[in-house]
Amino acid sequence: xxxxxxxIFPHPHLTFxxxxxxxxxxxTPSLNSLVFGLVxxxxxxxxxxxxxxxxxxxxxxPMIAEYILVVLWDIVVANMTVARIILFKRDSDREPNWVxxxxxxxxxxxITVLAGTITMTPGTVSCDLSAQGHNLLxxxxxxxxxxxxRDQIKQRYERRLKEIFE
Numbered sequence: 001x002x003x004x005x006x007x008i009f010p011h012p013h014l015t016f017x018x019x020x021x022x023x024x025x026x027x028t029p030s031l032n033s034l035v036f037g038l039v040x041x042x043x044x045x046x047x048x049x050x051x052x053x054x055x056x057x058x059x060x061x062p063m064i065a066e067y068i069l070v071v072l073w074d075i076v077v078a079n080m081t082v083a084r085i086i087l088f089k090r091d092s093d094r095e096p097n098w099v100x101x102x103x104x105x106x107x108x109x110x111i112t113v114l115a116g117t118i119t120m121t122p123g124t125v126s127c128d129l130s131a132q133g134h135n136l137l138x139x140x141x142x143x144x145x146x147x148x149x150r151d152q153i154k155q156r157y158e159r160r161l162k163e164i165f166e
Contacts, residue, residue: 010049015041056109078122097143101136110165
């Protein structure tokens, strides 16, 4: 029975996530959007299963919840910070910078989540990953102290992702 369920739902978390995202995108929760979201949630993971030979194992569920809350909080704070920079800081006073972040993360999924988190946070964008995956290049809208930005990203995001993925 368990093997049959695994064949139907090769990635049950992804099935659930795709279903929920579809219902949210539909804007009006209905039985139709639930059924169609569930169909997508079953078909997409099934079709993409060969591309996931080593499925990541999420090790620390409470840390996942904490990570999501930290990211959501940082997005809200960064929105206000970017608005303040754009509205009140003169162009000549801005200090855009490139920040190179040495990574301790080694799994591609964790690095992808980190890069996506940085890009979703207003005022920063992930631009490049070194060939070996040991450094991430980030552009900051206003970073007078690039070392402080690097340390904050490592402390707030990378440390938590390391506990979740590795």
